[in-house]
Amino acid sequence: MAESPIKKAGINQIKSIAKSKGWKFNAHSAFKVYNKFFYELMFIKNYKENVWVGIVLCKPMAIDEYFWTIVPQLENNKKLPLSFRSVGIYVMPPVAIGSFSIQFSDIEDMILKLPKLFENLQSLCDQNIEKIKTYDDFLEILGMQKEQQYSDAILTMMVIQNRYSEALLKCKEYIQKQIRSTYFFDTYDYYYFVQKYCLEKLDLPSFDI
Numbered sequence: 001m002a003e004s005p006i007k008k009a010g011i012n013q014i015k016s017i018a019k020s021k022g023w024k025f026n027a028h029s030a031f032k033v034y035n036k037f038f039y040e041l042m043f044i045k046n047y048k049e050n051v052w053v054g055i056v057l058c059k060p061m062a063i064d065e066y067f068w069t070i071v072p073q074l075e076n077n078k079k080l081p082l083s084f085r086s087v088g089i090y091v092m093p094p095v096a097i098g099s100f101s102i103q104f105s106d107i108e109d110m111i112l113k114l115p116k117l118f119e120n121l122q123s124l125c126d127q128n129i130e131k132i133k134t135y136d137d138f139l140e141i142l143g144m145q146k147e148q149q150y151s152d153a154i155l156t157m158m159v160i161q162n163r164y165s166e167a168l169l170k171c172k173e174y175i176q177k178q179i180r181s182t183y184f185f186d187t188y189d190y191y192y193f194v195q196k197y198c199l200e201k202l203d204l205p206s207f208d209i
Helices: 005-020 062-068 072-079 107-131 137-140 147-160 165-178 188-202
Strands: 024-026 029-034 035-047 051-060 095-103
Touching: 005 024, 005 029, 005 035, 005 107, 024 095, 029 107, 035 107, 051 072, 051 107, 051 137, 051 147, 051 188, 062 072, 062 147, 095 107, 095 165, 137 147, 147 165, 147 188, 165 188
Parallel strands: none
Antiparallel strands: 024 029, 029 035, 035 051, 051 095
């Protein structure tokens, strides 16, 4: 389906604004790395109404690096460009920090209002750069999310912090609660690879709780 003239004009303007402010742009998102965290400003045009929604997303750069290390067949993803962390298939989900929206009457009105939308999103991003400085800060935010959606990310953060025993216990808890991993590789899910990685790090052949 071809993009509508309004959406195309909006994307072109958002891309121009993003580049003028030092952000990279791909598809419908602006992205940048701050203090080893990947920040993304995602823009969504409502198909039924003249509304643009902007969402601020965040995740540590290390979370994808470890994901691709824990699952050996994903190792080559480390060679892909930064934009892959936004649009790639095998990447860890970012956490939504907040959002803003604008409503407009026509293209001219949209062109006038989009810079303010971008400004609000960047301001929110800047505020959170001051709040999210460590992995513990990010884990605190993860703890506020639904485990069903972020179980893989929570496990990966535990591995990043060398909390291997805790990660193994958390894997067992998720399995018992039937909280399933998002990622599958042939007959194995991501939990299998996390457990294998942690056992190797602990130099254990098996793990009994």
